[in-house]
Amino acid sequence: MDVNWMDFIKLLISTGVCWTNFVLVDTYFGLPRRPGVSGAEVIGKTLERMGGDINGGYFMGNIVCSPDASAGTLMASIFYYLLGFKGGLIATLLIFIGNRLCNDPGYAGTLGTFSATVLIHLLSSFIEPKYFIGGMVMAIFTIQGLYHVGASKVLGYIGRKLGMI
Amino acid sequence: MKVEVDGGTVEILPLVSIFCIVMGCIGVILNTDYLDKIIMLEFLTGGLIGLIVSFYYLDVAILTSIMEPVSTVILLLGSLKYLYLKRSKKRYSSKLPILVK
Amino acid sequence: MDTLVLLIGVISFVVGLRVFLTRNRVQRLLYLCCLNFAIAALIALYIKSPMGGVAAAVYFIGSTLSSNAIAHTIGKVQRLEGRG
Known part of the structure; x- marks a missing residue:
């Protein structure tokens, strides 16, 4: 099997x-x-x-319990891969319905899906949309799959640095 | 989605789904607490939906995905009702003279 | 040789083993969330048609809903056992 190094660079960027x-x-x-x-x-x-960290723990719990911008990014990359730019708007509607279904009064998922669609559309000239699906799974693996205590500390540090707590 | 390994072709989605189903079955048998059993049942259902999708029965997969949270919610409501019933019976059994007889 | 699908498969195998081996209940729920992401991505990459995307979206929203219900019940049981 031959391994193309361009694939890994695209995957890391996405x-x-x-x-x-x-x-x-x-x-x-x-x-x-x-x-x-x-x-x-x-x-x-x-x-x-x-x-x-308790604030990072709240962040991870909100990802598990409600479709937020993480689910929105995955859905936007899937629908952009299958349907093009129109698919991103359909994914925005689906995430809005799912947000209301999980009893979460917020607009994080909707705006996250829309911004992910715009980002994929801007970058689609040199990174194909299917790399963003793998990139999203890698990104969620670094937060929810590797080491929970360290991930919560990193997320709490970022939130405190941006002044949002 | 075929990965070529030295001659034959192996597909990834049925492999992951069968792994999830087997591990979920063993976990449902081995765990003793009921919330652990329900989490393992969730793990099994994910693999089951993946196996249905890998044989291209998409309508069955969509209907199973819609019906699966309903069954989980009913199981959880039943377990909470069981917990309340056990606690309330322990609290009142020494006070009510009717049940002592 | 498709590197992307192989990578997602390896990630889901690792996370599935960690769901099976962890003893803590809350950490098990977090690993299950990661496994749901991986399976939804595999479904969308396996079926290259719009119906596959709809199946992946419905599966993901349904599994998120049941994770929500399980976490709510864990909180209620912990509050009930901590008080009495």
Whole structure:
């Protein structure tokens, strides 16, 4: 099997773009400040008891319990890969419905999907949209899959640095 | 989505789905607490939907995805009702003289 | 040789093993969220038609809804057992 090094460079660039997009949008809409749904409070307090940061724990709990900008980025890349620029708008509508279904009164998911669609459309000349799907899975793996206490500390540091807590 | 490994072709989605189903079955059997059992059942259902999709039955997969949270919510409501019933029976059983007889 | 699908498959195998081996209930829920992301991406990459995208979206929203219900119930059970 031959490994093309261009693939890995594109994958790393798309991972960075997706990570920056959803962390910035979610932090701007105040996800680390308070738990929006009641399940996120449990996750934040448990991570604080294990030695992490409580605001980063609220952030991770909000990702689990409601389709926020992380789910929006994944849906935007999937629908852009299948349908083009119109698919991003359809994904925005689906994420809006899912947000209301999970009892979350916010616009983080809707705006995150729209900004991800615009970013993929701007970058689509030299990175194909299917790399953004893999990049989003890599980005969510670095937050929810590797080491939870360290990830919550990093997210709390970013939120405190931007002055949103 | 075929990955060529030295002659034959292996597809990734059925492989991941079968792994999820087998691990979910073993986990449902081995865990003893009911919330752990429900989490493992969720893990099994994800693999089941992936296996249905990998044989191109898309309508069955969409209907299963819609019906699966409903069944989970009903199971969780039943478990909460069981917990309330157990606690309230323990609290009142020493006070009510009717049940002692 | 498709590197992208192989990478997502390896990630979902690792996360599935960690769901099975972790003892903490809340951490198990976090790993399950990552597994849902990986399976939705695999469904969309396996079926290259708009119907596959609709199936991935419906699967993802449904699994998020049931994760929400499980986390809510864990909080209620912890509050009930901590008080009495």
